[in-house]
Amino acid sequence: MTNVWQQKWHDYQDIAQKGLWNNNQALVALLGLCPLLAVTNNSVNGLGLGLATMAVLLTSNILVSLIRHHVPSEIRIPVFIAIIACAVTVIDMMMHAYFYTLHGILGIFIPLIVTNCAILARAEAFASKNTLDKSIVDALFIGIGFTLVLILLGAVREIIGNGTLFDQADLIFGEVAQNWTLYLPDSYNPVLLAILPPGAFIALGLMIALKNLIDQKAKRPSLVTIPVEVKVSN
Template structure:
């Protein structure tokens, strides 16, 4: 269980592919002008990660080093194709909005990176958990960034959720003010860069605060019991 907890923390926080590795920034910045787009692309990316990691782990002992990268790319491309066709069939309008960024999941370095760095060296169970939490961490950044930009840029939250969850989800839309004046910058490309920068800065500030607390706690321990610390 300790291993799984470490994998989860690594995917969600310590090595978040969007906030730490800064991978997949093209779709991250391009489609997150509202929440539903972030949810759609985030879930699609997570599904591809899970499928590709499991398949790579399954065949890892049967593929030679010389051809492993092309094989991994073929697996990822196949998974993306299936997800793309499913979204086109069942979420057609959202699929049209996300457009080329669904097929471009193939080029997301985070997916090939996890296949090469982790799934090709670990059993299926750990590869599955790694893919799930890496994908979840990436999806959460998409959703949070999309929500922030939607709130500031439109004064709404969860608008157009019916594109993913059906007509009943229209009631989920929250309007923060009847006389809200939209901040156009938030839903334009510069707003995406500013929003991501703020999220990265927030994560770094939290990490620095944790490190400072740990250092202070260590200093107190040394002061109370210097012989034990030595």
């Protein structure tokens, strides 16, 4: 029994590492770039869209994993798309009801989650072939990885372009977050380019380059010093 749980834990760690870093859908697979680039002019928008995407991922992975043995292979893609569309509709209606202002800001990009290839890719490549527990872990960490990129990209653009951080956090966290906004000194002059579309492409490109640089350094073999005995003859 111990070996079984150890194997499960190892599998979960592998899934988590792939979702957060090795197979990050935004930095490696480059999926979902349209909403990623469009709404990340501040960190709160990125967090809102990231949480919505994660909720859809989790719902679709769970349902696909549960029905994977009952759907013929010939119609699996239309069935998966229908499941994703239903999940997106529910999330869209819930955000409209409970996060009305944020829902208006994100606009069409919430319904467009249906077209996010990352969600369909996880349903087809993972959830349809794995058990429920692994599908849940995969959805959570793929969603977390995607959300972190959204937040980081939004934070960088917001700081450079507006001189603020966590502006309008109350749209998600309520009145308690009205004073969470951080401001750079008044002497700072915001760079408008950062919150415009070209700024999104530049910032994302730099993030991808940084990740690739880290991966390349991690792959380089470390130099190992081997002690050598030197015999001196008299």
